[in-house]
Amino acid sequence: MKIGVIDYRAGNLRSVINALKAVGCDGGMVVKSPGELERCDKIILPGVGAFPKAMAYLNETGFVQALNEQVVGRGKLFLGVCLGMQLIMEMGHEGEKTPGLGWLRGAVTRFADTPGLSVPHVGWNDTRPVNSKAIMAGVPEGADFYYVHSFKVACCDSSDVAATCEYGEPFVAAVERGNVFGTQFHPEKSQHFGLRVLKNFVELPC
């Protein structure tokens, strides 16, 4: 099985590919051009960085169209990680308002300024799987995952939420709707439970 990891110059791709290997998937491949998505069975959009810049790059390079064809059109399994999860929402509010891929209803906004809370939210935080979603299978309530982000996702449809977390306020830690999955945390950097989430994605039938 080939899992395409999209290189849009915004992420540590090697750690995703290394983590896929660690859960028994040797088919992780870096995808640099949209045409390559055709021969991938599943797709991972990793990423850190700024929403508007990432979206502009995905638009200019034709990845937006290719992703819509492969994920929405053909139903390929998709996992967005960190910024990659935020990009599947309708609207980003980082800097200028920027439309995202819009596969899930909701927006991406900054953590509110709260005295005593550092932003970005960096580190391990206990996370609660909800709605018994496939992506969080086998992860107990309160398992810690590694996060690094200043912006967070709010879903309009609570049934899209796969896990929640709290940092000054509750936020969405993972999403799942049909063939579309996302994690705000970094599964590739979250030791056992992170690897479990990646394994779940790898093992879901295409």
Place this chain on the structure above:
Amino acid sequence: MLSKRVIPCLDVRNGRLTKGVKFEGNVDIGDPVETARKYYEDGADEIVFYDITASHEARGIFLDVVEKVASQIFIPFSVGGGINTVSDMRDVLVAGAEKVSVNSGAVKNPDIISEGAARFGSQCIVLGMDVKRVEKSEAIPSGFEVVIHGGRKYMGMDAIEWAKTGEALGAGEICLNSIDADGTKNGYDIELTRLVAKSVTIPVIASGGAGSPQHMVEAVTTGRATAALIASIVHYGEYTIADLKKHMAEAGVQTRSVW
């Protein structure tokens, strides 16, 4: 709730793990990849590697270490030492590090922080600061001065001002090392840690002086740090990381459970 992080720091010289006191008298204490793997399994929340190799040739050996670590360890790790250009940053990030730490390179050329943040994102730029206590003066109102070259060169910069500047330039975290406390095992410089942590909104990692779990508790409570860097107390087997976390949890500090 966000856990306080326990971060072992590995100094690497010519591909081997070393440890010295106050940046001097380094001795070989093992293999960095094996040691990192042990700390990973024992519950380290993150790992920091410093390349303290002097020669340019040994840089390749260090990057090999980073690559090996990245293929075996699935927690974040940062890499510092000898980072002077955006291209140096890229090398360690491509090798698989999650974050890159700039120290004297940023003191000499602060723009490297903003360039690195623009290119790779703030989340992966850690501003490493080495700080010494000095007499309070007009130039150093806080009485904490930024130093480089392992504490041998005073820069005439106030540590608090430099922390704020680093944040404004786009650093995502500060790793704050007290040269006075480093290697002493007498505890972190809590006053320094607290002053810096109160002056910025980005997370501050306390470094230098950890000799007991109680010191770590102080760093993340009174000191307001979000993480505690440790070295000697785990390198020589005095404590395991699990021991340290257990002690911290008993003192009421939220740490990541090792399941």
